[in-house]
Amino acid sequence: MAMIDVQPGRVRPAPENFLTDAQIAAVKDGRRDFLRKAFLTAAAAMAAPAVARAAVEGDAAILELPQWSTTLGLPVATNPYGMPSKYERGLQRRESPGLTRVGGSSVAFTPLQGLFGIITPSGLHFERHHQGWHDVDPAKHRLMINGLVRTQAVFTMDDLMRLPSVSRIHFIECGANTGMEWGNVAVPTVQYSHGMLSCSEFTGVPLKEILDMCGADYKKGRYVLAEGADGSSMTRTIPMELIESGEVLVAYGMNGEMLRPENGYPLRLVVPGVQGVSWVKWLRRIEVGDKPWATKDEAVHYMDLMPDGLHRQYTSIQECKSVITTPSGGQLLLDKGFYNISGMAWSGRGKVTRVDVSTDGGNNWRPARLETPVLSKAVTRFNIDWVWDGKPAILQSRAVDETGYVQPGYGQLRAVRGTKSIYHNNAIQSWKVVESGEVSNVQVL
Amino acid sequence: MSRFSRTLIALLVAGAATSAAAWERYPGIGREATPAEVQAWDIDVRPDFAGLPRGRGSVDDGLALWETHCASCHGVFGESNEVFTPLVGGTTQKDIETGRVEALVTGAFPQRTTLMKVATVSTLFDYIQRAMPWTAPKSLKPDEVYAILAYLLNLAELVPADFELSDANIHAVQASMPNRNGMSTDHAMWPGASQAKGGIGNGGMPDVSNVACMTDCKKDVVIASALPAYAQDAHGNLAEQNRAVGQTRGKPTGAPAEAAAQPAVGAAATLALAKAKGCMACHGVANKLIGPGYNEIAQKYQGQADAEGRLVARLKAGGQGVWGAVPMPPQAHLKDEELAQLVKWILEGAKAQ
Incomplete structure (x- = not known):
């Protein structure tokens, strides 16, 4: 009897702990209350005394004391x-098969489908490397400041960690997040469609403090070059206005501990609101200059191709975006009835002020609850009640930020930017729910 | 690299708001950089060629260096699509004249090659100098960077075969870059001063806008795209990528990972490793690509007791001559145990399963 596989309280390692083929079939048949039926059927059919007793008197997970209560x-x-529980091992960073051909220049996506709140566990922070990653020796790491400054200077990690520090929560999103979906649906789950997004508390020193120390020429030096210490020595041009705002950090801390090696240990730049490529990891040098640099990652890569054949260069801000993470593509609803639709919203221009949710493909919308904290240039968690009647539905979320910008739909984005720009796809995401409870990735114009 | 000497910088900042007192704000923190230190790290080259080192290199010299350092990933003609997107192709003589790559509009070329995209030749110099070769970045001398870039520009038909590129004539090459007029900064995504104020971009006016309609917003809900059937299980078993408790479960797609991942260090896993590490860009299993086929290697070393150790050493250090003129670059990105696993697999016939 396959149905007994989901009997509550039976301790088994994943992956057998998932629905069986028979249960999937039952769901597809429209028997959405199969879990309850399974329990009753199994209980009635079982001859073993213990199980029979459970069937008559109640739940075996209660009546039969488990090993953890008795040992x-x-x-x-x-x-x-x-480390996380062994039952959580399905939630891991994963590559999207076929996306890249070399692991050293690839992406591992964050499993957004399993996250709560706004903070990404450091071990699940998405990864994007351009030439592999290293575990850099912090004793040998240096930060150099040069260019249009009075004093060209060198700082050790000891120096930087002695300076007054700040801790701030910000999202980081790769400019290419959702890039595979520009033309059509390409990937099955929110991990692959939106998983180049993470949000952490970063600790470090405002770059402005350090540039002030060095006597930066803020009049002439309106651009800053940030450079990494890895093989690719990633470089990006950053406007001095952002640094003057005090938001840009030279950060060593992430979520209460040092940065993870994959995220730039021991030092990375934090550029709130701006795409991840500018958050240079293994940060070794800051140069102040009077012109942008047209570096490889702003003149060969990370340019948005428009329908007229022009490439948009120096696109940096991540515009307002949201996505429902539960329920989301590749998932199954267990039964009709109550669900807490939950998702994430963020904007590179400030705070999210509102998220609306539709369950009918965008015809009618209801405002969702924004959970605290709601922070500037950070992920905001939203939730909304939903009673699923067992009928087909299309779930969407639409975020609005403090500038009044409303997250666009696919039709609106494509009308202006076409389908080949790769970067900065912030379209409204649609998840289709069918009667079997199966949720899948679709695009609604 | 900054063009400004320290004296000049002192003059430039003389009118700025900062003062020497700023450095004293945090006593004991940081120190002045030495000129040698700045020179060692300040390697960037800007579009106006600020920071360009002096040097020269010919297309011919570039060809030899290319075969040693570049061909294994990019192909002898920069055309390879095996490891990275092709470097050259898709540009025409007309593009060189207009400075706009027509294939970016027509879609006439299947890939977007580097030469189709890049507007600034300085970027290519900077790219090669800081990040290439892939497994040994920053190992090239300036003259070698010039030579390799000269060869690449010749492949793109921007310079003749007898050309010698140098810091004196690179400015002229800029004038023939096929996509030199192909950049736009007319967008809302630059977080600094706008173009109108001497910066970049349109000052933050978004190109796409939506309205927050709440009721009866659509006549028809049309699904424009859905996940194709063939892609349903392309990302493995989704049941195993979701939590086993809570509001939902993952949909079972494909075989359970435990069964699929059975040969952990078996043939399939080693083949996957060879692919992941870029080996298969140059080596086929049965046939010669750029380097020899694995079966050819196995045959050559058959019955030689020390073959495993010798091959591991060769992979690690690189080599040339055993299989012809095209050298094998050193594989510094592989761990010792990975090298050993790959060599064992090759000598046992490089089986897929």
Whole structure:
């Protein structure tokens, strides 16, 4: 009897802990209350006394005391650095097969489908490297400031970590996030469609403090070049206005600990609101200059191709965007009834002020609850009640930011930018729900 | 590299708001950089060629260097699509004249090659100098960068075969870059001063706008695109990529990973490793591509007791001559155990399963 596989309380390692083929079939048949039926059927059919007793008297997960209630648990510091439960091992960073051909120049996507709140666990922060990653020795790492400054200077990590620090929560999104979806649906889940997005608390020193120390020429030096210490020595041009705002940080901390090596240990630039490529990892040098640099990652890569054949250069701001993460593509609803539709919204121009949710493909909308904290240039979590009647539905979210900008639909974006720009796709995402409870990725114009 | 000497900088900042007192604000923190330190790290080259090192290199010299350092990933003619997007192709003589690549509008070329995109020749110099070769970045001397760039420009038909590129004539090459007029900064996504104020971009006026309609917003809801059937299981078993408890489950697609991933260090995994590390860009299993086929290697070393150790060493250090003139670059991006795994697999016949 396959149905018993989801009997509550039975401890089994993943992946058998998922729905069986028979259950999927049951869902597809429209028997959406199959879980309840399965329980009753299994209980009635079982001859074993313990199970029979459970069937008559209640849930075996309650009546049969589990091993964790009746035996001694593990001692402290069994895991000196704690790891997630073994039952959570499905939620991992993953590559999108066929997207790239070399792991050193690739992407690993964050499993947004399993995250709560606004903070991305550091071990699940998305990865994008241009020439592989290194675990850089912090004792040998240096930050150099040069160019249009009175004093060209060198700082050690000791120096930087002695300076007054700030901690701020910001999102980081790759400019190419959702890039595979410009022309048509290409990927099945929110991990691959939106998973080049993470949000963390970063700790570091405002770059302005350091440039002030060095006597930067703010009159002539309106641009800054940030450069990494890795093989690719990533470089990007950043406007001095952002640095003068005090928002740009030279950061060493992430979510209460040092940056992870994959995210730039021991030092990275934090450029709130701007695409991830400008958040230079393994930051080794800042140069102040009077012109932009047209570096490889702003003159060969990271340019948005428009229908007229022109490439938009120095596109940096991540415009207002949102996505429903639960329920989302590749998932199955267990049964009709109540659900908490939950998602993430963010804007590179400030705070998210509103998120509306539609369950009918964009015909009618309801305002969602914005959960606190709502921070500038950070992910905001939204939730909204939904009672699924078992009928087909199309779920969408639409965010508005403090500038009044309303997240556009695919039709609106494509009318202006075509389908080949790769970068900066912030279109409204649609998830189709069918009667079987299956959720899939679709595009509604 | 900054063009400004320290004296000049002092003059430039004389009128600025900062003062020497700023450096003293955090006593004991930081120190002045030495000229040698700045020179060692300040390697960037701007479109106005600020920072360009002196040097020269010919197309001929570039060809030899290309075969050693570049061909393994980019192909002998910069055309390879095996590891990275092709470098050259898709540009015409007319593009060189107009400075706009027509194929970007017509879609006449299947790829967007580097030469179709890039507007500034300085970017190519900077790119090669800072990040190439792939496995040994920053190992090229300025003359070698000039030579390699000269060869690349010759492949793109921008300079003749007898050309020698130098810091003196690179300005002239800029005038024939096929997409030199193909850039626009007329967009809302530059977070600094606008073009009108001497900066970049339109000052933040978005090109697309929506309205927050709440009721009866659409006559018809048309699904323009859905996940194609063949892509349903292209990302593995989605059931295993979702939490097993909560509001939803993942949809089972494809085989469970435990079964699929069974040969952890088996043949399939090693083949995957060879692909992931870029080996298959140059080596086929049965046939010669740029380098020898794996079966040819296995045959050559058959019965030689020390073959495994010798091949590991050769992969690590690189080499040339055993299989012809095209050298094998050193594979510094592979761990020792990966090298050993690959060599063992090759000598055992490079099986797929």
